[in-house]
Amino acid sequence: MKDDDSDLQDLILGHLDGRLSDTEFSELQERLDSDESARLKYASLARLDTELRDGGFEEEKVIYFSEKQSAGVVKSPALWVLAAAIVALAAWVGILLNDGGDEAFSQAPMNGVAVISAEAQAIWVTDKNRNLRQGVALEPGRLVLNSGLAQIDFYGGASISLSGPAELELVSRDAAVLHRGRIKADVPPAARGFEIRVGEVVIEDLGTSFGLAADPESGAADLVVFDGEVRTLAGEETPKSYFGGDSVHLNNGKSSPQAMDAAGEFPGIADVMAGAGDRDVSRYARWKEASLKRRLDERLIAYYDFEDLTNLSRRLPNRAANEGGADLDGGIVGARVADGRWPQKTGLDFRLEGDRVRFQIPGAFDNLSIYAWVRIDALDRQMNSLFLTDYYDPQEFHWQLSDLGRLHFASSPKGVEDLKLHNRRFYSDVFWTPEMSGQWFLLATTVDLEKQKVIHFINGEAVGCSGGTNMEKPLRKFRIGGADLGNWTEPIWPKGQLRTLNGRIDEFALFDAVLSPEEIRAIYEIGKPD
């Protein structure tokens, strides 16, 4: 746990080393400005830094001075031979190190250290801007699980099952602090050295599986090693090793053996998966029921539920009950059948240049609402297709994602003629960052021709518009004709421009109507993955 003072010291040392971010620098400057004790701390750490650099722990000898060379002391031979130091360091770093990863050097901000890989009836305590659920990348910080089970996979390779109520602080891709609750850790050989701190004790896993329970009241903890070897480090004391079958009670730096079952049960990954399975089944069933009703909505132009697809499926059936029928079925090209939001549901995986679902949808529409459940794996093209009409003829529209993480809607009454003057484009606020890779989103856009209003929705919530072009100019009736889901046929520019989606889709609907925000919200609530 970092207290305030420790944070301040980190900032000061970071500044002395010249490795603060701009934000951190401002924070430090502010704290120093306003707090004398902070300045004293800066002074004393600057002193430590100087003493260490100038060899303050050795007797100094005055040897020379001349006007050219400023007065100086000659350091006695270094206490340690550097080469040996580096060897020792290499061996040791793997043990004690909190590997914070390479975030200082990577181009894009990638601060995630772990991911929630499964949940069972998990109730998280979060602030309202944070949505914890399966697939969410976790940055260093505190996780509070009120009840239920969650499996957390650290990027370093270790995996833990957390049983609520529990409080776990993620430190790095290889380290965490258990403040309360119980965990079962599974550490494959590749993640050896994974550390969990509880109180003053650091528990280092040497490739194994163990259970740990922390009681915040007494500060005591129970450690049970199921398999392999675990080492505990308390302060500067000699590390102690425990092996499969060992069970100890840790209290105040003392450890006493106890019976294997004294510490109670440690639910593991299998329990999380089993619990998650139950939840998936009920989630899927709820969605299925709503989906069957949706077919009857008369405002639908077409509705694709992506259900019951097999590797042999080449047709994506239109499920809308109104007149369109099978004429509006999509043709699956390339895209592979894959799991949808739940294991029980099928979806399509789009990845390769040719992957798409082809549509031919005649008619002209006075209004438009469009939604899709999309798992975005990456936005690696400048524009990434959701639903693009072939080419860009007059009154057609393009619905896609930009590499910046925005949802785009565009239509031009004059097609490609003088795009600059006629192309109406509407960009949502940025909603996607690479940490969200692999998560499912409900993306929706409604266009109200009467009010001349375009609204983007992400996961049931209207999001702001971050910009566009010619947004004040009137939109006209829409046409679709030939179009692709997840790709673009007949790009405008002769050399073409790849807009292949990198991700999955498992539900898609088009309405000749303006869905209300409440309706969009309901579609999200009934269809959200967890």
Add this chain to the structure above:
Amino acid sequence: MMNLSDNSDSEERFVQLFARNERQLRIFVRSMGLDWTAVDDVIQTVSLVMWRKWDEFEVGEDPEVDFLKWGRVIARFEVLKFRRKMARDRHVFDEDLMKKLAEATEASDANGNDHYREALAECLKKLPEKSNAMISAAYQGDRTIRELAGDIGKSATALYKVLDRIRKSLQSCIEARISATEGRGA
């Protein structure tokens, strides 16, 4: 009127005093937030300015304290002058804060920490060998943290984290020792 021998005496005295106080001056300059290149530059200038003005300097009752005090007056001036040149550099504190930091250094001195170096040496001894090796590699070697990290296939961030942990434990060890020593009234 000084004869040759007086003159060389005088030079020798300056050399001794400066050498004895150089680290304190470096600490003083460093604690105003300058990086090492800047510290070296400023100290170079300070030594020359002091030597030029050595004749004007009147030695008071405690030559060392006064020499240090005088050195700090000059160092503070030189740091602020230097700052104006490098004001656009990254992460340089504003002038007011630099002055306040200089005061903090002097204030922490006034609390008396003659035992600092002794405490540091003791605390270094108490560190595990590997932590010592880390400090040594970081401070005494000719390779940067980034290069060291490359050598052992770890990230610089990770290495800094280790270093931070060691430095913080050194710091609290020193603080504890100094307050214990002062408590004994030694």
